[in-house]
């Protein structure tokens with residue numbers, strides 16, 4: 001049994017991409033602070049496993065099969081979280097794909113389009129579907145998991161970098177639209193984390209000089225952003241990188 005704290009007692013969170021990697025670590029960390037967590041991704045078995053671990057530790061969680069690229073699926077996710085736990089306070093827009101890892105010239109159009117559809121349009125879907133629920137609660141937090149590559153493009157990652165550059169602009173625009181409603185919107189940049197997404201790149205030592213961290217190392221910043229007072233920071237970028245983002 002994990003130690004249970006109460007920084008998020010009474011709060012309800014949705015974490016997209018909670019089946020593995022960074023999203024799973026954030027979902028577990030929030031639940032250990034008392035939040036009820038809606039764990040969402042396409043692989044139902046993985047999100048069920050995250051939710052089961054939360055429940056086994058004495059927390060509250062549901063697993064929802066969601067494709068963030070599909071707006072109806074995202075609306076269903078928000079509805080299920082509200083119905084299960086009576087509201088929504090925190091949305092972590094974390095679900096993402098790593099992209100083609102190819103030059104523009106070598107890349108294939110469908111992969112490029114899919115990266116944008118998941119990482120950027122998927123984030124837009126999550127925000128659009130969640131905002132009415134956050135307003136019903138009188139405030140809340142939106143945390144977008146971005147990337148340093150969205151600010152500092154490098155060769156061979158055009159689809160991923162463009163999707164995350166767009167996510168950063170969505171964060172800033174949304175923060176201004178929602179400030180008057182007590183909803184803060186910030187971006188969390190994890191820097192390199194050892195997950196399924198980065199396995200190959202870690203093996204090639206692409207991140208020399210960086211802090212190659214575990215998903216659990218990202219959870220304290222996600223918790224910080226979920227527990228700031230209102231008014232608190234909004235439209236800001238919080239990074240765990242060692243280089244300039």
Ligand SMILES: NC(=O)c1ccc[n+]([C@@H]2O[C@H](COP(=O)([O-])OP(=O)(O)OC[C@H]3O[C@@H](n4cnc5c(N)ncnc54)[C@H](OP(=O)(O)O)[C@@H]3O)[C@@H](O)[C@H]2O)c1
Nearest residue numbers: 017019020021022041042043067068095096192193195197
């Ligand atoms: N790892 C890093 O070094 C790093 C660095 C900077 C930023 N990030 C960002 O951190 C986030 C999480 O990455 P990660 O490294 O934890 O990757 P990961 O281990 O591959 O996990 C990605 C999660 O997103 C879900 N997902 C992917 N496509 C989805 C879709 N269409 N609808 C719903 N869920 C979807 C995956 O589940 P399903 O495939 O089952 O749907 C999985 O649960 C991403 O946004 C990534 O860009 C990661």
